[in-house]
Amino acid sequence: MIQTIKQTVKALVLNHFQLDNLNVVVEEPKRGTTDLAIPLFALVKQLGKPMPVVLEEVKTALSQYEMITDIQFLNGFLNLSINRGVFASKVIDRITEEQASFGNQSVGKTVCIDYSAPNIAKSFSIGHLRSTMIGNALKNIYTKLGYRVVGINHLGDWGTQFGKMIVAYQKWGNRADIEKNPITELQKLYVKFHEEVERDPSLDDQARAVFKALEDGNPEMLALWQYFREESLKEFMSMYELLGVSFDSYDGESFYNDKMEAVAKTLEEQGLLVEDDGAMIVKLDPLPPALIKRRDGATLYITRDLAALLYRFNHYHFDKVLYVVGNEQKLHFDQLKGVSKLMGYDLDIHHVNFGLVMQDGKKMSTRGGRVVKLYDVIKEAIESASNAIVEKNPNLKNRDEVAKAIGIGAVIFNDLKNDRNLDIEFNLESMLAFEGQTGPYLQYSSVRIASILKNQVLSKNYPVNSYTEDLPFELIKQLAAFEDAVQKAAEVNGPHVISRYLLQLSQLFNQFYGQYKIITEDEALKQANLHLIQAVRIVLNEGMRLLGMIALDEM
Ligand code: ARG
Numbered sequence: 001m002i003q004t005i006k007q008t009v010k011a012l013v014l015n016h017f018q019l020d021n022l023n024v025v026v027e028e029p030k031r032g033t034t035d036l037a038i039p040l041f042a043l044v045k046q047l048g049k050p051m052p053v054v055l056e057e058v059k060t061a062l063s064q065y066e067m068i069t070d071i072q073f074l075n076g077f078l079n080l081s082i083n084r085g086v087f088a089s090k091v092i093d094r095i096t097e098e099q100a101s102f103g104n105q106s107v108g109k110t111v112c113i114d115y116s117a118p119n120i121a122k123s124f125s126i127g128h129l130r131s132t133m134i135g136n137a138l139k140n141i142y143t144k145l146g147y148r149v150v151g152i153n154h155l156g157d158w159g160t161q162f163g164k165m166i167v168a169y170q171k172w173g174n175r176a177d178i179e180k181n182p183i184t185e186l187q188k189l190y191v192k193f194h195e196e197v198e199r200d201p202s203l204d205d206q207a208r209a210v211f212k213a214l215e216d217g218n219p220e221m222l223a224l225w226q227y228f229r230e231e232s233l234k235e236f237m238s239m240y241e242l243l244g245v246s247f248d249s250y251d252g253e254s255f256y257n258d259k260m261e262a263v264a265k266t267l268e269e270q271g272l273l274v275e276d277d278g279a280m281i282v283k284l285d286p287l288p289p290a291l292i293k294r295r296d297g298a299t300l301y302i303t304r305d306l307a308a309l310l311y312r313f314n315h316y317h318f319d320k321v322l323y324v325v326g327n328e329q330k331l332h333f334d335q336l337k338g339v340s341k342l343m344g345y346d347l348d349i350h351h352v353n354f355g356l357v358m359q360d361g362k363k364m365s366t367r368g369g370r371v372v373k374l375y376d377v378i379k380e381a382i383e384s385a386s387n388a389i390v391e392k393n394p395n396l397k398n399r400d401e402v403a404k405a406i407g408i409g410a411v412i413f414n415d416l417k418n419d420r421n422l423d424i425e426f427n428l429e430s431m432l433a434f435e436g437q438t439g440p441y442l443q444y445s446s447v448r449i450a451s452i453l454k455n456q457v458l459s460k461n462y463p464v465n466s467y468t469e470d471l472p473f474e475l476i477k478q479l480a481a482f483e484d485a486v487q488k489a490a491e492v493n494g495p496h497v498i499s500r501y502l503l504q505l506s507q508l509f510n511q512f513y514g515q516y517k518i519i520t521e522d523e524a525l526k527q528a529n530l531h532l533i534q535a536v537r538i539v540l541n542e543g544m545r546l547l548g549m550i551a552l553d554e555m
Contacts, residue, residue, distance in 0.1 A: 001087075001090070001091055001094070001480035001481070001483065001484075002028060002477065002480055002481065002484075003484060005036070005067050005068075005082065005087075006026045006028065006036060008065065008067070009026050009036065009038075009062060009065070009068065009080065010024050010026050012061050012062055012064075012065060013038070013058055013061050013062070015061070016057060016058075016060065016061030017047065017057070017061075019046075019047070022043075022046055022047075023042070023046065024038065024043065025038065025039055025042070026038055027039070027077075034072075034074075034077075034079035034080065034081065035080060035081055035082040036068075036079075036080040036082065037077040037078065037079050037080065038058065038077060038078040038080070039076065039077055040054065040055070040073065040076055040077060040078050041076055043058075051073075055071075055073050055078065058071065058078055059071050062080070066083060066086050067082060067083055067086055067087060068080050068081065068082065068083065069081050069082070069083040084465075084467055084468045084473050084476070085464040085465040085467060085468060086464070087476065087480070088464050088467035088472075088473070088476045088532075089464040091476050091479050091480045091535070092464075092476075092479070092531055092532065092535045095479060095482075095535040095538050095539060096531070096534065096535060096538065102144060102145055102146065102483050102486060102487075105146070106142075106145045106146040106147045107146045108148075109146075109147050109148070109319045109320070110147065110148045110149075110150065110316055110317060110318045110319055110320075111142050111147050111148075111149055111150070111318060111319065111320045111321070111322065112149075112150045112152060112312050112316055112318040112320075112321040112322070113135050113138055113139050113142070113149060113150070113151050113152065113321075113322045113324065114135075114152045114154050114321070114322065114323045114324065114325075115131045115132060115134065115135020115136065115138075115139075115151065115152075115153070115322075115324040116128055116131050116132040116135060116153050116236075116240075116245070116247070116324075117131065117153055117154040117155060117156060117252070117325070118155065118156065118236055119155070119156030119157075120155060120156060120157045120162075120228055120229050120232040120233070120252075121161075121162075121165055121182075121183065121186035121187065121190065121228050121232055122156070122183065122186075122187060122190075123183055123187065123373065123374070124183075124235075124236060124239055124374055124375075125365075125374070126357045126364050126365070126374060126426075127326045127356075127357075129357075129374055129415075130326070130354050130357065130415055130420075130424075131324045131325060131326070131354070132239075132240070132243065132245055133243070133245075133411075133412050133415045133416060133548060134324050134352065134354060134415070134416065134420055134495060135151070135322075135324040135352075136151075136243070136245045136548045137412075137416055137495035137498075137546060137547050137548050138322060138324065138352070138490075138493060138495065139151045140545065140546045140547075140548065141486055141489050141490050141495065141498070141546055142490055144486055144546060145486060145487065145490055149248075150248050150249065150312075150316050150318070151246070151247045151248045151249070152247065152248065152249045152251065152312070153247040153249065153250045153252070154251070154252055154253065154305075154308065155229075155233075155250060155252025155253065155254075156252065156253055157225075157229050157252040157253055157254045158252065158253035158254040158256075158257060158304065159211075159253065159301070160207070160208070160211050160298060161190070162210075162211060162214060162225055162228070163206075163207035163208055163209070163210040163211030163212075163214065164190060164193045164194075164203075164207040165186065165189060165190060165193075165228060166207075166210045166214070166221060166224050166225065167193065167203060167206050167207045167210055168189040168190060168192055168193040169189055169224060169228075170224075172189060172192055173185075173189055178231055179231065182228075182231035182232050182234065182235050183232055183235050186228060186231070186232065193207070208296070211298070212298075215257065215298075225254075229254075233250075238375065239374070239375055239378075242375070242378060242404075242408065243378075243408060243412075243548070244408070244548065244550070245548070251308075253301070253304045253308075255308075256304045256307040256308050256311065259307040259311055260299050260303050260304065260306075260307045262307075263303070263306050263307045263310060264280070264292060264293065264303070266343065267282060267292065267339075267343070270342075270343060270344075272339075272342055272343065273292060276289070277295070278295035279291060279293060279294055279295045280292045280293040282339050282342065284335055284338040284339065284342075287331070287334055287335055287338055288331070288335075290302050290335040290336075290338070290339050292306075301332070302332060302335060302336060302339075305332070305336050306336060306339055306340070309321070309336060309340060309347070309349075310340075310345075313345070313347065319348060320348040320350065321347065321348065321349050321350070322350045322352050322493060323349070323350070323351050323352060324352045324354070325351065325352070325353065326353060326354055326356075327353045327354065327355065327421075329351070329353075330351065330353060333349070333351035334351075336349070337349050350493060352420070352493045353420070353421065354420040354421065355420070355421055355422050355423040355424065356423045356424075357423070357424050357426050358423050358424065358425050358426065359425070359426045359427070364426050377428075378407065378408065378411060380428060381407035381408065381410055381411050381428055381431075381432065382403050382404050382406075382407030382408065383403070383407070384407065384428055384429075384432055385402075385403040385404075385406035385407040385410065385432060385440075386399060386400070386403035386407075388406075388432065388434075389402060389403055389406075389555065393554070393555065396554060396555070402552055402554070402555050405443070405549070405550040405552055406432070406439070406440055406443060406552075406555060407432070408549075408550075409439035409440070409442075409443055409544070409549040409550060410428075410431045410432045410438060410439040410440055411431065411439075412439060412547060412548050412549055413431070413438060413439030413442065413499065413547065413549060414426070414431035414438070414439070416495040416496055416498075416499050416547050416548075417437055417496060417499040417500075417503070418496055418499075419494060419496050420493075420494060420495070420496065437503055439549060440555075441503075441506060442502055442503070442506055442540060442543075442544055442549070443544070443549070443551065443552050443555060444555065445506040445509055445510060445540060446537050446540045446541055446544070446551050446552065447552050447553065447554060447555050448510075448513065449509070449533045449534070449536060449537040449540075450537065450552075450553045450554070451554070452518055452519070452530075452533060453530065453533065453534060453537070456519070456530055458527065458530050458531060458534065459527050461527075462524070462527040462528045462530075462531045463524045463525070463527070463528050464528070466524070466525050466528040466529075467528065467532065471508075471511060471512055471515060471516070472512060472516070472532060474508055475505075475508045475509060475512055475532065475536065476532070478501075478504060478505050478508050479505070479535055479536065479539055481501065482501065482505075482539050482542075482543065485497050485498055485501035485543075486498065486546065489546075495546075495547055498543050498546055498547060499547065501543065502540060502543045502544065502547075505536065505539060505540060505543075506540065509533070509536045509540075512532075512533075513533075516529065518530070518533065
């Protein structure tokens with residue numbers, strides 16, 4: 001909203017002087033008492049007119065603009081004051097009118113977001129959880145901006161490991177166990193395969209033959225693979241359900257099985273595919289070459305990603321594609337970009353990477369010695385939230401629902417509150433605190449507003465001039481900045497921009513709540529206050545929704 005005012009000021013000044021190449025800068029000073037400022041000396045120089053004349057002319061240019069009340073010359077700047085009352089009513093009305101999406105500059109644009117992507121028959125790792133939460137937030141953010149978003153779960157459901165899985169299953173597997181605990185059991189089989197192969201190296205050859213049969217479409221092998229995939233997916237689905245996350249496509253790596261040959265052929269025709277010790281590679285100097293086919297003809301992770309990229313481009317006609325995957329796959333995505341460029345594509349590809357999850361100073365792992373399942377960790381967060389509610393609000397009716405929203409919200413916010421490149425600390429106690437930079441703090445701010453509004457009737461009209469004091473004006477400005485925050489979040493693919501924004505909004509609101517009497521005897525003023533805090537709640541709730549959190553009425 002402030003951006004719009006800046007643009008309008010600029011346009012009015014330009015329009016007034018009617019001069020080509022005139023460079024008018026409108027700033028929003030971080031400090032000081034002015035709302036907007038125009039550096040005057042540069043303008044004076046460009047116009048070749050004396051300063052007082054320029055000052056008067058700018059005043060004239062802006063005289064019809066209701067949003068600007070006062071123009072002063074100070075320290076080389078024209079300082080402009082925003083008409084706080086007019087501004088406030090515009091901001092509040094816009095928020096309460098509630099628009100489904102912002103602006104329309106992104107209408108007609110498509111973004112593909114590749115996120116979560118766990119591997120079949122392997123546990124859902126903490127890295128997959130980060131990818132899921134970041135990707136889901138980005139999906140909401142881009143949708144809010146008017147994009148068509150295609151959320152893709154590029155499941156790791158293909159590759160030589162399935163040869164091993166099938167061999168292990170045929171030798172030692174048990175259906176009933178798998179159905180009870182799919183991923184745990186399948187993982188056990190995989191581990192057993194690796195133990196046994198030490199003793200009997202021929203197992204490796206068997207596995208290779210089985211994978212070959214699978215790639216060639218052998219029905220028996222396909223049926224087994226399908227079975228592993230379905231059982232694993234069931235387990236992943238319970239995680240997605242818990243988190244409230246969904247996808248538009250579950251086309252994983254296997255989906256590209258019949259689409260890789262065409263890519264290899266194109267690479268060959270373009271003269272990009274070269275042989276290297278029996279394998280087929282694409283040279284990418286100065287990067288290491290991309291291995292497209294192994295010596296035995298087997299395809300690789302990057303071969304499938306390349307086929308996926310081109311398929312998505314031809315099928316969804318994306319303008320932009322995001323891969324929400326950890327830092328450790330940087331080279332892979334650099335190579336993917338590199339190969340597509342050599343093929344003549346000019347695609348807007350972003351590797352949306354992220355840092356590690358730390359626990360007690362060490363990298364958190366759900367594998368290895370600690371067999372804690374992520375699902376159980378999240379359940380634990382919900383339970384702690386439930387216990388806190390019993391203590392604070394024992395009479396709450398829908399406690400389970402609320403506990404779930406708080407527990408999951410806490411985990412999500414903990415992940416999204418800082419720049420995604422940073423490592424995050426996973427500590428249930430601190431992320432569940434009701435004070436500080438936490439999910440519950442945001443939810444609590446919104447609940448506090450709900451409880452104030454509960455028995456109040458909001459009138460249609462309210463006096464906007466009550467918002468002229470500094471603190472309410474700060475709050476209004478913060479409300480007005482929501483749209484910019486969402487834009488910015490998409491620009492840097494960083495949900496944290498919204499998290500930081502919401503924390504600031506909550507802090508300002510809580511300050512306002514501490515210093516002002518909201519339910520006053522003065523009916524007009526009371527109405528103004530109610531409209532203001534209602535707008536705060538709308539924005540808080542919408543912001544939380546974008547992050548993937550659930551807002552509450554009570555907690
Ligand atoms: N399944 C992969 C993993 O767990 C992540 C896949 C990411 N997406 C992609 N298009 N490569 O490491």
